[in-house]
Amino acid sequence: MTTVYVADTGVFVRCGGPEKDKFQRLRRAVRQAGISLRIPQRVYEELGGDTAAEEYPSGDVPYSAGIRSGWIVVADELDYTNPLVSTVMxxxxRFIASETDRDEDRIEKADTALVGLAGQLLDAGEADRVVLLTTDKPAGRAAVTLLPNHGFEDCLDFRYVSEAVLETITADEFR
Incomplete structure (x- = not known):
């Protein structure tokens, strides 16, 4: 069974920079577990990875060393021509807008990309299971609510990454 871990921007923001204990713990846990954290292109942009992209407040989060060493992997672009991807996004x-009482056009594109990437990985057979690591509870709830409607029952876990989780995270979290 292939499990892919998908992480959002908030996970890295909560960690702080490479000198922070939480960042080091997450890196060590991921490496000891022998896995990587996959991030959608939108998250990569939010982390400042695309200099042509709109600036984000989190643009100074140091992620590049993680990408170079392979424990963070930037996913391929989402295939918007795939009906599953565009539909689930x-x-x-709509789910997040309804749950948070915000206009749909105010929903972060990275939030929809997390669920889109999970769906794309499952649909393409690149993963049998996706674990979504996020600090965004509405996005996590959207994933576990919506993907089963498209035939992916029991294929997705949502793990809320709190400060406390990052202070105690070990490789066991990924096994």
Whole structure:
């Protein structure tokens, strides 16, 4: 069984920089477990990875060393021509808007990309299971609610990454 771990921007923001204990713990746990954290292109942009992208407040989060060493992997672009990907992203935007009482056009594109990437990985057979690591509870709830409607029952876990989780995380979390 292939499990892919997908992480959002908030996980790295909560960690702080490479000199911070939480960042070091997460890196060590991921490496000891022999896995990597996959991030959608939108998250990569939010972390400042695309200099042509709109600036984000989290643009100074140091992620590049993690990408170079392989414990953070930037996913391929989402295939918006895949009906599952475009549909689940639209549904995610509506779900989050409804749950948070915000206009749909105010929903972060990275939030919908997390669920889109999970769906794409499952649909393409690149993963049998996706574990979504996020600090965004509505996005996590959207994923576990919507993907089963598209035939992916029991294929997705949502793990809320709190400060406390990052202070105690070990490789066992990924096994």
């Amino acid at each position: 639209d549904e995610t935007r």
